[in-house]
Amino acid sequence: MSFANEKTFENAVKEKKLEEVHSAYEGALDSVPFGVSFPNIIGELELETRSEFEDRSPIDHSILLGRFPRSTSHEVNEAIRAARDAFEEWSLTDWSQRVSIFKKIANVMRNEKFLLAAAVTLDNGKNRYEAIADVDEAIDFIEFYCDQMALHEGFIVETPIAYEGEKSISVMRPYGIWAIICPFNFPVAITTGMATAAMITGNTVIIKPSSLAPLPVYMICQIMRFAGLPPGVLNFVAGPGAEVGDALIHHPEINGIAFTGSKEIGYSIIRSSINRWPRPVIAEMGGKNAIIVSSKADLDDAVDGVVASAFGYGGQKCSACSRVIVFEDVVDVFIRKLIGKTQTLKIGDPRERDAFLGPVISEKAADDFVKFANLARTDGKILTGGLRITGGIFDRGYYVEPTVVADLPSDHFLIKNELFLPFLCVQRAPDLEEAIKRANDVEYGLTGGIFTTDEKEIEHYFDHIEAGVVYANRRRGGSTGAMVGAQPFGGWKASGSTGKGAGGSYYLMQFMKEQSRTRCQKT
Numbered sequence: 261m262s263f264a265n266e267k268t269f270e271n272a273v274k275e276k277k278l279e280e281v282h283s284a285y286e287g288a289l290d291s292v293p294f295g296v297s298f299p300n301i302i303g304e305l306e307l308e309t310r311s312e313f314e315d316r317s318p319i320d321h322s323i324l325l326g327r328f329p330r331s332t333s334h335e336v337n338e339a340i341r342a343a344r345d346a347f348e349e350w351s352l353t354d355w356s357q358r359v360s361i362f363k364k365i366a367n368v369m370r371n372e373k374f375l376l377a378a379a380v381t382l383d384n385g386k387n388r389y390e391a392i393a394d395v396d397e398a399i400d401f402i403e404f405y406c407d408q409m410a411l412h413e414g415f416i417v418e419t420p421i422a423y424e425g426e427k428s429i430s431v432m433r434p435y436g437i438w439a440i441i442c443p444f445n446f447p448v449a450i451t452t453g454m455a456t457a458a459m460i461t462g463n464t465v466i467i468k469p470s471s472l473a474p475l476p477v478y479m480i481c482q483i484m485r486f487a488g489l490p491p492g493v494l495n496f497v498a499g500p501g502a503e504v505g506d507a508l509i510h511h512p513e514i515n516g517i518a519f520t521g522s523k524e525i526g527y528s529i530i531r532s533s534i535n536r537w538p539r540p541v542i543a544e545m546g547g548k549n550a551i552i553v554s555s556k557a558d559l560d561d562a563v564d565g566v567v568a569s570a571f572g573y574g575g576q577k578c579s580a581c582s583r584v585i586v587f588e589d590v591v592d593v594f595i596r597k598l599i600g601k602t603q604t605l606k607i608g609d610p611r612e613r614d615a616f617l618g619p620v621i622s623e624k625a626a627d628d629f630v631k632f633a634n635l636a637r638t639d640g641k642i643l644t645g646g647l648r649i650t651g652g653i654f655d656r657g658y659y660v661e662p663t664v665v666a667d668l669p670s671d672h673f674l675i676k677n678e679l680f681l682p683f684l685c686v687q688r689a690p691d692l693e694e695a696i697k698r699a700n701d702v703e704y705g706l707t708g709g710i711f712t713t714d715e716k717e718i719e720h721y722f723d724h725i726e727a728g729v730v731y732a733n734r735r736r737g738g739s740t741g742a743m744v745g746a747q748p749f750g751g752w753k754a755s756g757s758t759g760k761g762a763g764g765s766y767y768l769m770q771f772m773k774e775q776s777r778t779r780c781q782k783t
Contacts, residue, residue, distance in 0.1 A: 346492025436515030547706030565738030705752030
């Protein structure tokens with residue numbers, strides 16, 4: 261296999277081209293198309309609707325990024341008709357031709373990388389480092405899934421002979437039409453990963469973007485169309501979840517659903533999965549991820565890993581570290597270092613080079629932050645942060661302080677529930693057994709990490725932690741930053757519906773069903 265991760269910033273540092281990356285991104289900020297009405301994409305047509313909704317930047321809500329269709333079940337039905345009409349020809353297209361199209365798509369996305377990253381920053385508030393990484397990951401998904409199709413030769417396998425005169429093969433075949441329901445936090449990477457997996461295996465798709473960040477999703481759909489996807493293979497329908505999402509989920513002609521979002525919505529999709537017959541649902545539904553810090557940890561490494569994972573993109577990642585469980589004999593020193601590191605983080609306009617933390621996604625998210633901070637003050641102790649930031653540009657966006665909380669009861673709401681905010685709860689534990697018990701004592705099981713120099717502690721942690729993606733001593737991100745190919749991303753328990761991670765070797769097969777084919781000859 262020829263796959264290698266994109267890693268734009270890391271490669272730029274090695275090649276001493278970092279300034280070129282910064283200049284390309286900054287130039288792209290002025291080139292993002294916005295302020296106009298964007299259409300749905302249904303079959304070969306671009307269609308507007310009578311009603312629209314506004315897409316405004318969380319950086320500064322006076323910036324109107326665009327107007328998108330407020331679609332209804334009518335547009336969903338039209339998209340399903342287009343996807344159905346395109347399915348047979350696309351499903352019978354040789355897998356190598358589909359791979360060739362997606363290789364071209366990956367190359368076009370490379371050429372448009374900085375424009376896409378700039379759109380991500382403007383639409384969901386990621387800083388440039390996270391926004392470019394979002395696009396890098398999307399390219400990684402495409403390249404990895406192309407390699408997987410080639411490695412498995414289209415998932416066609418010759419099977420053993422059962423009887424003389426028989427010849428059998430196992431063929432993985434596409435299901436049909438997939439609904440792809442996207443999150444706001446990784447509008448390029450996660451959308452591209454889910455949609456590519458469905459289409460490269462022969463399915464057609466209807467993509468519903470998050471209404472909080474539809475612009476980058478629209479842009480990648482246009483790239484995919486113009487790079488060679490036949491009409492109807494990909495359809496884009498924007499609109500509210502209560503209208504468009506529900507219409508997709510409950511439509512009898514939707515053959516599969518790929519979803520990334522909240523546990524509540526994910527569970528409702530899973531419950532609706534039996535329609536005319538059982539349908540596959542690939543749902544990634546968040547996390548309440550813990551990092552354990554042992555008394556044998558390098559505390560500076562641990563602080564860096566926790567801060568990166570707790571406060572990167574404002575904690576608005578399903579993999580974010582929202583709990584850190586520290587051995588009692590080092591907790592005071594760790595907390596002191598943690599507070600010091602957190603207070604150095606630069607909060608501001610994410611378009612600026614030195615901004616670490618930009619806005620949260622919406623007014624509702626900012627209101628939730630204030631509500632949770634007040635709850636923490638009442639029931640625990642805020643060690644740093646806890647305030648919404650005001651004044652100047654902060655009044656036009658949704659900016660909050662990265663917050664560290666301690667002394668909450670172990671069964672507290674803030675300990676148990678995903679908040680999706682820059683909110684870190686510190687818990688204490690006497691030893692590894694108790695730390696793992698507390699880490700596992702939540703509904704979720706997505707990511708986790710441990711910091712310790714003791715190999716036996718690492719092995720014990722890996723063997724007993726209930727999470728799909730785990731790390732030991734990962735300073736760049738103690739619970740975040742899974743790389744396509746190397747670290748398949750999928751959750752256990754309430755975090756995922758299949759236990760097979762995106763960017764891993766088992767992911768594509770979920771979008772296909774097996775058919776056993778036997779030819780008999782007279783002997």
